[in-house]
């Protein structure tokens with residue numbers, strides 16, 4: 037292994053040397069960094085250099101793959117898999133920088149570059165993953181894998197490559213390959229159609245209010261946001277920030293009904309934007325694809341590469357949550373009915389009343405408003421709280437750096453050190469909204485970790501958020517959702533920064549889709565724990581720790597409405613899963629199917645599936661089909677794992693060391709086996725029910 041690597045490695049050096057002797061690197065993106073830790077020199081990057089950097093990255097990667105293909109020696113793990121994992125460094129470098137900044141410092145120029153790059157990326161992927169010669173080399177290694185001296189991580193990397201090709205159709209004959217290509221093309225078009233229908237139906241609806249009386253009940257901020265320029269009318273749309281407050285607060289019941297039916301009915305209006313036929317086509321195509329690749333159903337095909345492994349395992353979990361959730365939802369419905377009766381509304385609670393009376397109940401039970409809470413959550417204190425938890429749990433420390441280049445003055449950098457003071461990572465934070473930044477919150481890498489073939493590269497990780505900005509003398513004060521978000525994204529960041537994997541394809545957050553949120557969701561748990569919260573939640577003026585009764589109130593209110601929330605979520609996950617397990621779609625009608633599933637489940641009428649089929653974009657609009665269960669799967673893991681901390685102590689060192697192993701391994705080991713090792717048992721769904729206050 038070392039020998040082959042050595043020749044590859046020296047080849048890279050040689051190429052670099054030649055380049056150096058010819059002329060100094062002039063591309064600002066590719067120029068060797070002189071910054072500490074060779075961190076990206078954002079301050080020197082020129083936007084006009086991206087295309088050239090990408091083109092060189094593509095060419096280099098292609099040449100490296102070609103060299104693997106044309107290698108006259110018999111395929112070995114070293115000359116094929118190692119070589120693939122070591123290839124494409126220039127492309128990795130420019131991609132990590134460009135695609136990150138494209139989200140957080142976007143300009144029209146960046147969008148134009150993206151349009152230039154994406155088709156080339158698709159081409160390159162086709163060249164690699166549709167390549168029979170490459171597959172044959174991988175297959176030759178795979179077929180004799182038991183006789184090779186590979187460790188578990190290498191075995192997983194090999195398996196991932198092999199399965200990646202097989203799932204893409206590499207084992208099919210030419211005719212079947214053509215069929216698969218045809219199916220994939222049709223699927224791609226059908227998904228685009230689904231999305232454009234949904235978008236069009238979404239846009240087609242507008243509730244225009246001209247009579248002020250119809251605004252009764254709505255908070256002033258909601259009214260202001262809906263006001264037209266002349267101030268004589270108010271427009272509500274089906275975008276969530278517009279329609280949800282309307283459902284929550286508008287006193288006019290018939291208008292609530294109108295908005296509710298329009299929202300859940302998107303894509304189901306028997307007009308030009310109707311998605312029912314599109315859904316049937318997508319389900320049929322997916323089934324054909326799964327059968328062609330040797331699976332019983334599309335659900336089996338998807339789950340085969342997940343931690344859950346089978347639809348049966350995922351269904352078992354969903355059903356175990358279902359009963360207690362519906363039971364609680366029925367109790368919630370009775371409570372809402374009581375308020376309506378007390379007010380003399382003379383109605384039976386319907387779906388369009390649920391949000392409205394829930395808000396009344398929330399106000400009555402937990403009069404919590406942001407103004408009481410946010411002064412305790414100054415951003416700097418919350419971040420320090422997240423750092424301190426990581427120090428207590430995993431021994432890592434954080435040193436603020438002012439000498440590492442950043443791409444915006446609001447970005448801050450930290451060096452992350454392990455318990456012995458050794459360098460682990462660079463951590464960037466970018467917390468406030470800008471016109472050039474996408475909505476939401478996320479974690480990504482600027483530099484990916486690798487520790488193979490004599491190269492040990494530590495990762496550089498960023499958290500990007502859109503928190504409330506400082507206002508004049510008032511610092512950035514977070515609400516409780518934002519506080520949880522900070523800890524959530526920081527959990528992903530720790531996963532990326534602490535990684536001790538070797539191969540980049542299984543490093544850090546490169547784990548199975550239904551495993552990755554364990555690390556972010558569990559990290560949230562410390563932020564709201566009554567022992568931990570007062571250590572960082574200190575009033576920004578007085579410095580006084582958050583009062584215990586406020587924490588208590590927040591904890592109680594966190595279970596509020598959880599029957600409804602869990603029911604709509606589990607129902608959507610079941611719908612997603614079960615629709616992809618059907619044997620015969622010839623008479624399939626998604627509305628009929630939703631009804632049938634409703635009665636099978638004993639789903640209560642006043643709650644809708646969180647998404648109905650015709651507007652379930654996760655499932656029919658893109659790559660998350662048979663993936664909705666994963667939110668709950670990961671939640672079981674994080675609740676179950678955190679219960680061990682609750683039992684042993686939230687900073688118990690032995691428990692933390694066990695969990696650190698899960699963080700550090702990335703995708704290099706079997707997640708379920710390692711989880712059992714940490715927990716001493718299978719994950720228990722009852723932990724989720726307890727955390728949601730359902731039992």
Ligand SMILES: [Zn+2]
Nearest residue numbers: 524528553556
């Ligand atoms: Zn996440």
